[in-house]
Amino acid sequence: MRRTRGLSVALATALAAGLAAAVAPQAGAISESVAFTADDLPTWQTNGIVWALAQADGVVFAGGTFSAVRPPEGETGSEQQVANFVALDAATGAPTDCDLSFTVGSGTATVRAMAVSPDQQTLYVGGYFGAVNGTAVSSVAAIDIDTCTPRTGFNAAFPATVRALAVTGDTVYAGGDFTSVNGQPRERFAAVAAGNGALRPFTADVDEPGRAIEVTPDGQHALIGGDFFTVNGQNSHALAVVDAVRGDVEKAYPAGFIPNTSVVKDIDTDGTGFYTGNEGTGGGVFDGRIALDYGTFDQRWRDTCLGATQAVESYQDVLYSASHAHDCSSVGEFPDGRRQHFLAQPTTSTAKLGWFPDTNDGLGEGIGPRAITISSKNGVDYLWSGGEFTTVNGAAAQGLTRFASTGDVGAPTVPVIGADAVEPGKVKVRWRTSMDDDDSRLIYKIYRNGSSTPIGTVEADSVYWERPQASFTDTGVTPGSSYSYRVTASDPAGNTSALSATASVTVPKTAEPYASSVLADGPNLYWRHDEKTTPYVGDSSAGDQSGVMSGGPALGEAGALTSGGTSFRFDGSDDRLYSDRRTTVGTSYSLETWFRTTTTSGGKLVGFGNNTTRNSGSYDKHIYMANDGRLFFGAYSGATRTVNSLTRYNDGKWHHVVGTQGAGGMALYVDGVRVARNTAYTTHQSYAGYWRVGGDALSGWPSRPSSDNFAGQIDEVAVYPTVLGADRVAAHHQQATKQGDTVTSVQASEDTYVNEGSKSTAYGSATSLAVRGSSGYEAYLRFALPAAPAGTTLTGAALEVRTDSSATAGSADAVTLRPVTGEWTEAGTTWNTKPALGPSTLGTLTPPAASNSGATAELDVAAVRAALGGDYGVALTGTGTDALWLWSSEAPSAAGTPRLILTFSPQ
Structure with missing residues (x-):
């Protein structure tokens, strides 16, 4: 997958100039090459299906089969009655004051195609309708964008549904179900004058409906797509390149290039070539995308994912597509299973980029999104999609949605982790990589024993169908000691998951046999x-x-x-x-x-x-x-x-x-x-x-x-x-039959501390223990030690403690561990009655500096071995002035209770 990048300097500068937060969210890093976050923005909704989108100067036009639009879910505002069309502000997602009604005398009116003239002055709309705001038209209309009114001088008559439009400076190209235009024979593709709708000589007659048409950037060729099998009597299924003036076939695609069970639903162009979105029915279908080069018009690559591609849009060297892709195993990606309704890939390959917003299948045919357009306003880019979906990213949203080039606010999912130690001196911390819908490369930080400072950082790639394990080997561990680990996942914008659950492991003294x-x-x-x-x-x-x-x-x-x-x-x-x-x-x-x-x-x-x-x-x-x-x-x-x-x-x-x-x-x-x-x-x-x-x-x-x-x-x-x-x-x-280390955890059966500043007070019921040299605190722990299991000997003994939640719980002073030789009880011990300690040192504890952090100290194995099978007391003493506060056995969470970790190895 791609590494993650930051925003361009131009965009960052535009944001720094003071864009309103509601219009332009704060900049955030997203997957390299991908221009948009996966976080959907609040957008007005329809009560039906959006079939077509177009845009001009920061306004997005949506057409389809719907009679009302309403505010985004959970926001204020009133539903507005419309007739199959709405114009919306690209940056706010709210309707503008442009109000057009597309109606028909009988049947159901619908808008199926829209295109904007190169000068951004005219919106051409196609579909099945007989009037716009009461002005008679015939399935194609020209709309003056500035005044939001039909251009009365444009009089093209299409007696059946128009499903595709493309516009040059002087010509409007159309594809659909019609067999005549302006009373003259034209079989499903035609061209009319952009000014008055007069019929052009362009003739590219096909035998089945036309669904897509675009003109190459040089204006010399028209690219047509649909259900057809012949073009001007020549065999060419679903796709053909024709002369933009006459309609003569210049490139035919023989049977099999696109299977007979598949059609072309959309075509898009950029400076390097053109792209088809394809849909199939039945066995042996082709549902994916094809990239083709200019000049030869031959295939550059073919993406054979299954799942009915409805729309393709090339932008900044990335091809965005709307489909319900459910099986991309043929290109080495996800197997047949869940549906993914948006995909992004480089215009040079089939490899998917880390961008995975999603919708449901929704209404009608259950296709999901059906149209895409990209608009810009105030220096921010917006990808809009319309269709028959009723949810976006799992939340209610019908017919329309949009995504911005800024404002990545979604944190990765929480890593799921584990840890194991097979040999002395190493712990392998491992986790299932997290999922982030607009970042495929994430940054993981590994924390040990509750510390707030990571012991390691790992970068790893993941996409929703492949979340491979990432790992970190901790070599700074002591055999016989226990350690706990947690991991976070962050995207390059700094959005960070919560800490993972804790994974704990005891490092063996001897290698595990099997x-x-x-x-x-x-x-x-x-x-x-x-x-x-x-x-x-x-x-x-x-x-x-x-x-x-x-x-x-x-x-x-x-x-x-x-x-x-x-x-x-x-x-x-x-x-x-x-x-x-x-x-x-x-x-x-x-x-x-x-x-x-x-x-x-x-x-x-x-x-x-x-x-x-x-x-x-x-x-x-x-x-x-x-x-x-x-x-x-x-x-x-x-x-x-x-x-x-x-x-x-x-x-x-x-x-x-x-x-x-x-x-x-x-x-x-x-x-x-x-x-x-x-x-x-x-x-x-x-x-x-x-x-x-x-x-x-x-x-x-x-x-x-x-x-x-x-x-x-x-x-x-x-x-x-x-x-x-x-x-x-x-x-x-x-x-497999050999015994490895046996690790036993022994919780303190009694513990307390004494305080030189309150010499007659007993602290046996306190939830914390204290250690300090001046003025003095000492803590005492009693453990009921087990006998060594048969055939083993004690090879490791470690004391584990945890600082409490107080802000000053940590300490910079070392703590000395000594055996308790005198008598004491948890309930009755005070500074005045504290027990005698042995002269030997069992070990040294280096305390953590932070609160709620764990620490481990190795104990003298021979001393502990000699006490197996009986009670054993350990004192925590110090000489410094920085107090250490630890959880006691009365702590609210057993995770903080002092304990001994005993390792018994085979003899």
């Missing part, structure tokens, strides 16, 4: 299924291929590993996971996971497919279970190729399964042992797609189970870009 073994073999996806919240599934590998939950698998069930962790339970109905980034698979790969089930309906455990939430159309490289519990590993290479187990594994026990494919063929391993192999099956189907867990299509595969979806637990999914050897598969299986 996870470190997996990571040593270089997976490009590793989902450990230890999440506690939905819908994000974190990737512990360097590939950062996070996942998304669909359907809602159950979280937090006991996992497959002896060392701990959790698994996901899938319901066999609609619970699935899919990777958040479209990818391809090389010639060699391996799939690995653990599962436990008693199902008799089978289902897919893990595989690759070309869709996300829906069943895929292409699907292979998968491991699935038959109804009888046998496991199959399959890939498609012109036919389904599988190897399978003879043993049944739906026995309610945890099993480890690996499938590999490469130059040596396919192999299937279960519980560390190879159970099937075929050396001839070396290839698979090549396509871009997504990793899927828990379910996807299985139609056509051997021993197809009753269900595509797996019912049971799945844990520790990994995908490798290489073939795992038999020794590594066996090693992974063996490591």
Whole structure:
């Protein structure tokens, strides 16, 4: 995606000159190349469909089929009666005093096309109507813009609907349903004099309706589009280039260039070429956009997204389009699913830019937006759209909407984060990238232990169909200590999300046996299924291929590993996971996971497919279970190729399964042992797609189970870009039974502090603890220590505390930790009765400077080890004069309670 940029100097200067806030919001940065924010502005609404837009000198003209306009939702004002037309101020979105009524004696009048003369003096309107403000016309009218009145000298007669208009200095071109103009034969395209409407010699007769017409910048060629199959008797479907004077065909487009099931709905031009918006019906349709060059009139690029493009508008090297795009997988973007009604892309390529305002489908045919125009006023640009929508960006807005080049006020969504630590000295903080409708590149800041100063900043790209994981590796951590992390997302304008939820992790003293073994073999996806919240599934590998939950698998069930962790339970109905980034698979790969089930309906455990939430159309490289519990590993290479187990594994026990494919063929391993192999099956189907867990299509595969979806637990999914050897598969299986570190959190059972300034006062019920050298405060903590688990020894002990919410809670003075040797109670201890302390130092705490911030201090492991199985007291003392205030065990939130983090490692 594109990086983000600031506004131009000219625009910034115009804003600095003092534009009114209601007209021109404050400048903000938006996606590079995109000229508009995605934040819709308050705009007057219609009670019907807007089919056409045009603009002149800061006024936007809207025409269609509607009888009233009303103020924006929630704003004051009265509804106004109109007749299929309204003129609006581009900057305020409110009607001007230009009032035109387009009516017809019988039937339903409608405005379908509008164009403004190059001198901005005349508005030409086409559609189906017989009068304008009572003045008789015939489906085309010329309007004097300055006086807002029909030009009576313009007398062109079109006996049927006009659907497209284009204007040069002396000629008006029209396309539509008509077969004559001014009583003379003209089949669906014609040209008349701009001054009086007299018929021009231009003849470009077509056999089906005309829907679009534009003239090239040099005035030499007319570009026509519609439903037709012939032009002047010559084969050319939906699009043709004709001479602007005579109408002779200069470029025909043969059958297949645009499929017979598709038509051209709109054409736009710029200095480099022209663009078509296309709509199709039935199979094999083309619904996207084509860019063509002048000179040869050949195709520059073709965007094959599906979803009925209604309007295209080129502006500042970006093509804006209105459609209901629902499937752009053919150009490497979003798969078939939700509809997106506005898109922006460079005029040089099909790649979508980060601009995603949206509407609903709305009224009528359920198309959404149908027209676009761009107007400027007071140095601000406005993109206007009209159509049949009834909501914009999720809020009520009918028929009209607009977006400005300034005023980006929308903050990115809050990041969804996780953290894990597999080896000593490193924490991987990871998050699903956020979504911002007008910024594809966002800035993320990572905060540790409640500090207000970030420990790192990461930039990452995301669009709504691809929000890949971003990550930050924190190496400033101590083994055996716990850390908490939060992340914010900001756009370049400074709009910042709220802090994410907290992700906490304890850094191990020794590497986790299974996870470190997996990571040593270089997976490009590793989902450990230890999440506690939905819908994000974190990737512990360097590939950062996070996942998304669909359907809602159950979280937090006991996992497959002896060392701990959790698994996901899938319901066999609609619970699935899919990777958040479209990818391809090389010639060699391996799939690995653990599962436990008693199902008799089978289902897919893990595989690759070309869709996300829906069943895929292409699907292979998968491991699935038959109804009888046998496991199959399959890939498609012109036919389904599988190897399978003879043993049944739906026995309610945890099993480890690996499938590999490469130059040596396919192999299937279960519980560390190879159970099937075929050396001839070396290839698979090549396509871009997504990793899927828990379910996807299985139609056509051997021993197809009753269900595509797996019912049971799945844990520790990994995908490798290489073939795992038999020794590594066996090693992974063996490591799963090994015990890693056991981390125990022990909350203080009692705590208090004493105050030299109030020597007889007990503070055992206080919500805070205090430490200072002069005048003195000391704090005391008591912990009930567990015994070491069998086969382990204590390798780490850390004290975790948190400053309270007072403004002066932090301190610049170090705190010494010492053992408490004397007797004391929480309720009865005062300065006068404070306990004796041992001479040794257990550790040193460096306090945070801010309030509500965490801090950790390593304790003498040998001293704590000797006290396991009994009570242990720790004193916090100081020599400085800057008091430290900490939450006590009586704190309103348990997150601030002092605690010991004990790490037990295998002996």
